[in-house]
Amino acid sequence: MKPVAWSAEAFGETQQDALEQHTAAAVTAAKADAGAVAVKAKAEKERAEKQAANRSTERKALEAKPAAPAKPAAKPAAPAAPAKKAYADNLDGWIQESLDILRAKGIPASYDGIKRNVMRESTGNPRAINDWDVNAVNGVPSKGLLQIIDPTFKAYHVEGTSWDIYDPVANITASCNYAADKYGSMDNVNSAY
Template sequence: MPAAAQPRRVRTNRLVRKLAVVGTGAAVLALPLIGATSASAATPTATTVSTTPAGYPNTLDGWIRESLAIMAQKGIPGSYNGIYRNIIRESSGNPAAINLWDSNAAAGIPSKGLLQVIDPTFNAYHVAGTSFNIYDPVANITAACNYAAARYGSIDNVFSAY
């Protein structure tokens, strides 16, 4: 390429870059000094883990494990993997999930909760000792597993909407 066609480099670009580097370096050096004064006054806080009334972690893992404990007491079959697989397919682990578009919803009884149970099924298969709230994760899992056991032998045998 001829010299006349090459873009001309401006020398100020080098100066601007140097100033930016120096300014950034000064800011980085000042941050620990600024942060040190406010950080030293901070007091450590205890981390608390939210738990269910039964003492399980208030997470998907804890809800499944609590449900499995109740199911074992009541003779309801099912495994962690079977429950987890169905929850992820049905609600992606959202205990407040509600289906407002399928045939159940069109009939006025939408599927609700982790395992997308309709109210009549939840009421019919509710397990004593769990909440009567269909959105309660443990109650929803346990009732759905009770229904799946009656209809399919176990939640482990469910691989699609049920």
């Protein structure tokens, strides 16, 4: 068999027709591509605008939302309690501590008036007991540094001191409170009271 030669004319086409068809197809494809690109660009632009609008709406919502209340500041630390004054555990310390309590309560007394009466009543012995006077005979002996009886101690006890009549500070303080009530001050007592 003999090879057949191909030609555009054999199929009823001319080269010109083929070129025009090819060009038309290319133009249509280019238009389709351009259309697709335009559609895609338009969709991308709309998506970007929508995102920008959403961000703007969110920002406006945040700006319109009342600010969260600020956390309250931490409470300042409570001031440290003043250091308790140290007193000597002897007659001088007991008188000094009692005087501080008396001053705080507005009860008059002086160091000299207290010491003078302590030395006369008990010679400074906080455990002293008078077992011979009228109080002792009546069953209520005088006790402690300033020889006070139980009912008087209870009646003139000063808040913040011990309820133990033999406690030196409690004994001095209650006795001074009694003396202030009856004589104006322990300073005015110069004998048994």
